Amino acid sequence: MKFNKLTFCLLATSAVISFSACKSGLSDDKLEEKIENALTGRKTVDVEVEKGKVILSGTVASEEEKQQIESIAKTAGDKDVKSIQNDIVVSAPVATTPAPITVSNNDATLGAAVNTFMKDFPSVQASVKDGIISVTGTLEQAKIVTLKQGLDNLNPKKVDLSGIVVKK
Known part of the structure; x- marks a missing residue:
């Protein structure tokens, strides 16, 4: 089968587009940074990313907050998150009334x-x-x-x- 220049160019262009479409998304460091930015103000929560797997750890005051943080991480990472391991611990809320001085x-x-x-x-x-x-x-x-x-x-x-x- 003979290829003319036009057919060859079309095949080469298709291959380049295919390879660039397969290119992975954000690096682990960039994905971790993106999720941490979305969780700004959550000082008791840590984020780690390994090969697209997000690992959440730390402590929060309620199960709702734990689930909310996982949801924020999923949304922030979008298609770059392969999975989320939620190791956040729900701790008893600390008394809000300070001891008198x-x-x-x-x-x-x-x-x-x-x-x-x-x-x-x-x-x-x-x-x-x-x-x-x-x-x-x-x-x-x-x-x-x-x-x-x-x-x-x-x-x-x-x-x-x-x-x-x-x-x-």
Whole structure:
């Protein structure tokens, strides 16, 4: 069978189009980045991608949130996600009412400011004495910097975080 130039060009073009259509989508790193961006604000959830397989881990407060995160990951990854392994753990919600802080009479103003600030950190307690804020409890490493900076902004003599246990 003889091929003329036109037939050869058509076959070559078809082959190039076929090969480019078979080209895989996003790299694992790009897919992971895309899913993490879609999950912005979910600091307790980790994303890993291996050969298009998405692995979700971390903790959330409810089964609904766990399923919502999986759905967001599927949507964000679209056709590049081959499968999702949802290893997210549903943990009991943390009490939203912080323990009251202990305040000496001379530190009432600082104590009130600390009490207001600590509402965002229900797993730790603070006490104020002689201008020194002492904090105890359990907190994730990522939140310790935010806690320290916020307490420093209240202008105490010192912030003592030695009573904090770092949660992994």
